Amino acid sequence: MKRIVLTLIVLLLFNCAKKDQKDKHFQPTILLKEIIKNERVKNIIYDFRLTNLEINRSGKQNKEYEIFRNNLTEKELVQITECEVPLLRCIAFKTLVEQDCINIRKIFNRHLNDYDLVKGHYYDVLISEPVKIFMLNQLSPYSNSKFKFSKKEYRAMQDEYYK
DSSP: OOOHHHOOOOOOOHHHHHHHHHHSSSSOSSSSHHTTHHHHHHHHHHHHHHHHEEEOOOOOOHHHHHHHHHHHHHHHHHHHHHOHHHHHHHHHHHHHEEEEEEEEHHHHTTTTTOOEEEEETTEEEEEEEEEEHHHHHHHTTSOOOOOOOOOOHHHHHHHTTTT
């Protein structure tokens, strides 16, 4: 009888620990269907998603990516970083970094527990990485952003993220 009670207590503790981890995972604050109620935004995102199934890290981007990048407002891009689609979150974040969005660090901090995977091509190699790692790499000391991390900050974050 004591073993059964002890086993139940141990299982209960492990179950509570798992629940705490899930609670810390990134939760979208706006659904994509809410964002695309605006017809212009809907068309831009629809066209982008038709031609961009993964992130292209090898340099030249396609026309739909450029339209996405140049025709969405900062407010719309920030909303997209909060939606449920990891690819769109990453591309919107990348665009905000390129535009030197003043709140980029705040947006990045919102995604510290964003473990959803995003796929991307680097020339002929397909890699998957968590959204938070993709976002961290956009703010590396070698990025062109005004708000990039120093080498010391970046190394500390890498050490923490790659445990």
